[in-house]
Amino acid sequence: MNESDTSRHFLRQWIEKDVADGKTGGKVVTRFPPEPNGYIHIGHAKAVCVDFGMAKLFGGECHLRLDDTNPTKESDEYAENIKKDINWLGFQWSGEGDGKEPGFYNASNMFDKMYEIAEELIRRGQAYCCNLTQDEWKTYRGVPEKPGTPSPSRDTTPERNLELFREMRDGKYADGEWCLRAKIDMASPNIHFRDPVIYRIRHVAHYHLGDKWCVYPMYDFAHPIEDALEGVTHSMCTLEFEVHRPLYDWVVDRLDEMGLLPVRNGVKIRTQQREFARLNITYTVMSKRLLLQLVTEGHVDGWDDPRMPTVCGMRRRGYTPGAIREFCERVGVSKVESESDPALLEWCVREELNKTAVRRMAVLDPVKVVIDNWEEGSREVELPNNPLDESAGTRKIPFGREIWIDRSDFMEVPEKKFFRMAPGQEVRLRGACIFKCTGCVKDGSGAVAEIHGTWDVGSWGGNAADGRKVKGTIHWVDCATGVKAEVRLYDRLFTEKDPLKDGPANFLKYMNPDSLKVVEGYVEPALAAAEPGARFQFERTGYFVCDKPLVFNRTVTLKDSYKPAN
RNA sequence: UGCCUCGUGGUGUAAUGGUAGCACCGCAGAUUCUGAUUCUGCUUGUUGGGGUUCGAGUCCCUGCGAGGCAACCA
Numbered sequence: 106m107n108e109s110d111t112s113r114h115f116l117r118q119w120i121e122k123d124v125a126d127g128k129t130g131g132k133v134v135t136r137f138p139p140e141p142n143g144y145i146h147i148g149h150a151k152a153v154c155v156d157f158g159m160a161k162l163f164g165g166e167c168h169l170r171l172d173d174t175n176p177t178k179e180s181d182e183y184a185e186n187i188k189k190d191i192n193w194l195g196f197q198w199s200g201e202g203d204g205k206e207p208g209f210y211n212a213s214n215m216f217d218k219m220y221e222i223a224e225e226l227i228r229r230g231q232a233y234c235c236n237l238t239q240d241e242w243k244t245y246r247g248v249p250e251k252p253g254t255p256s257p258s259r260d261t262t263p264e265r266n267l268e269l270f271r272e273m274r275d276g277k278y279a280d281g282e283w284c285l286r287a288k289i290d291m292a293s294p295n296i297h298f299r300d301p302v303i304y305r306i307r308h309v310a311h312y313h314l315g316d317k318w319c320v321y322p323m324y325d326f327a328h329p330i331e332d333a334l335e336g337v338t339h340s341m342c343t344l345e346f347e348v349h350r351p352l353y354d355w356v357v358d359r360l361d362e363m364g365l366l367p368v369r370n371g372v373k374i375r376t377q378q379r380e381f382a383r384l385n386i387t388y389t390v391m392s393k394r395l396l397l398q399l400v401t402e403g404h405v406d407g408w409d410d411p412r413m414p415t416v417c418g419m420r421r422r423g424y425t426p427g428a429i430r431e432f433c434e435r436v437g438v439s440k441v442e443s444e445s446d447p448a449l450l451e452w453c454v455r456e457e458l459n460k461t462a463v464r465r466m467a468v469l470d471p472v473k474v475v476i477d478n479w480e481e482g483s484r485e486v487e488l489p490n491n492p493l494d495e496s497a498g499t500r501k502i503p504f505g506r507e508i509w510i511d512r513s514d515f516m517e518v519p520e521k522k523f524f525r526m527a528p529g530q531e532v533r534l535r536g537a538c539i540f541k542c543t544g545c546v547k548d549g550s551g552a553v554a555e556i557h558g559t560w561d562v563g564s565w566g567g568n569a570a571d572g573r574k575v576k577g578t579i580h581w582v583d584c585a586t587g588v589k590a591e592v593r594l595y596d597r598l599f600t601e602k603d604p605l606k607d608g609p610a611n612f613l614k615y616m617n618p619d620s621l622k623v624v625e626g627y628v629e630p631a632l633a634a635a636e637p638g639a640r641f642q643f644e645r646t647g648y649f650v651c652d653k654p655l656v657f658n659r660t661v662t663l664k665d666s667y668k669p670a671n
Numbered sequence: 672u673g674c675c676u677c678g679u680g681g682u683g684u685a686a687u688g689g690u691a692g693c694a695c696c697g698c699a700g701a702u703u704c705u706g707a708u709u710c711u712g713c714u715u716g717u718u719g720g721g722g723u724u725c726g727a728g729u730c731c732c733u734g735c736g737a738g739g740c741a742a743c744c745a
Contacts, residue, residue: 113685114684114685118687139745140744140745142745172745175745242743248673248741249673249674250672250673281743283743294673294675295674296673299741302743304743305743306743323745324744324745328745344677344739345738345739346739346745347675347739347740348741349740350675435683435695436683437685438684439677439684441738442739443682445682446681446682449682449694449696453695455707460708464705466705493708524706525706534704536704566704567704575704579705645705645706663706663707664706664708665707666706666707667706
C-alpha cells in the first residue's frame, strides 16, 4: 500500500484543504510530542504513524518533541528509548531542531521563551498570580452549570503580579503557595477557560535542565507555544484534548498579538489543533500508568516483556515495524472511540512474515518415533527456506532411524479426519518419506513413550513411487542431530475483552495465568546458529523470533483450521 | 445534570444528497509435501421517531445510547 492508497480520513482532508488555501506557507509541519515518562506503546505507534505519516504524505516535516514540562515523572532513560522505538518503527524526525540534532526538540529548551511570554501576559493584564489553595480553587472555579467566583487576586495590578511572579521564579515560595493564572472567563461553560493555571511552582530538578527552574509551565500554556514557535501547521492529538482546543487557540491568539507567530514565505503560520480517537485493543491495557504497574509489581518481566503492548515488547515478541505500520493504517483514523480486534494485528504480522520468514522445523512437545526398517546411517533431506521465495534458497536437514515428532501429531485411536500419524495410517514426514505407523509403546502412566513404524523405501523425497496420495504431512526433527532449545509460547495477557470493566483498580484479576508457557523442544541443526532478532516460521506451528541463542519467542501461531472432532 | 464530541455488519473503516462498499473475524468449498499460504463463495449493518427532497447513512428537529471535561498531569 502506498501513500496515495491510504485512507482519505478527516485529518488528511483537513490538511489538504489548508495546503490548497495556502495556509501552510508551502510546508506542512507536524509533530509527535511524547512526554518522557514511560515507554511508548502500540497506541503511541498509531499517533506516530499519523503524525509522521501526514508530514510525509504532504512532503513536509515532522518534529520529535519531548514534552518535558513536568519534571516529577520524566527521565533520560525514557527519552532515549522513545527515540529508539520511533526509529525502529521506521520514522525519522526532520526539520531544524532546537539544538544539534535536526528535527529534535525539547519543550524545556523553550522555557526561557515561555517565561518571557508569561511576563508579557502579565504586563498586558492577561495573567495574574493567585495564592488560593487547590481546595479553595475548586470552590471558586465552581461547577460547569454555574459561573465560578473570581479569585481575590484577579485584579492585582500588573506591577505587583510581575513582582510576585519573579519571586515565584526566584524560589521565594513553596510548591503550591502561588501559581500564575491566565485571566480569561470565570463564567465560561468550558472549565478550561475559568482562569486556568499556566505556571506552577515545583522545587524539583528537571532531568534535562537540572535545578535551573522552580516554576514550570502547564501543558495548556506550553503546548501551543511549542507548536507555534516551531512553525507547526497541524497539531494532531487525541480526543480528550478537544475541550482544551479553545484554550489552545486563546494562547495562539495572544502570541499573535505579541507578534510572535512565525512567517514562512510571506504567510503567517498559525498552528491548529485537531483530535482523533486513540487506539484501543481488546484483551490488553494501554494506559501508561497501568503498564508501569505491571512492570513495577513484577507481573511481567519489564517494559519489553513480549506480552506487553509496548513497542519494545512487541519487538521482542517478533512483531515487525511493517506489520505494526500496516495495522495502524488498517485501523484507520476517526473520531469514534473504538476497540480494535487483536486478530487484525495478528493477521498483519502473519501477512508479512509468511512472505519473508525462513522456514524451519521444530518439535515443541517431542515424542520419539523409531523407523524399524531403516537401514543404518543417515540421509539428508533438502527443503526450501521459503517456498514463496525461491531466492531464499534451500537447506539440508539430516534424517535417520529415530526422529522427534509433536505429540499432538499422533493419536493411538484416530478420530475421523485425523490426517496425521496413527497406527495403520500413512503420513508423510515432511520432505523425507512416507511412513506407516505399526504401533506404540507406553510408559507406566499410560502415556505414549515411543512410536514404531516402517517407511516406504520407494518414497524417498516424500512422494510414493506408485503415485498414491497421502493426505497428511507432519514435521519432525532428527534425534541424532536435533538441538535442544527453549521456546516461550506467549498468549494474550488478559482473559477479559475489557480488563478495565471493573475499574482500573481491579484489572489484575483478569490477567491470563497461561500468558506464558516455557517449553523445551528440539529444533533442526540450522537453528543453532540463529542470531537474536532473526525471525522464522516453525512449519505448521507459528512464527518465532530468536531472543538469544537457542531461545525462541513465539510471535503468533499459524492459522489452524483443524478442529478436533468434539 | 453545563459544555463538547460521537453513533454504519461481530470488529475496524468507506460512501462528502444519487446502486451501502472494503478489510479483519466467522462459515463453506477448491488447490496444497505446512490442516499454513493461495483461490472461490456465503452470513451479518446505517440508534428510534418525525421532517426537507424526485431521492437521506449523509441535511433539519426530537428522543435514545456512548464517551470526554470539572489536576498546580500530559
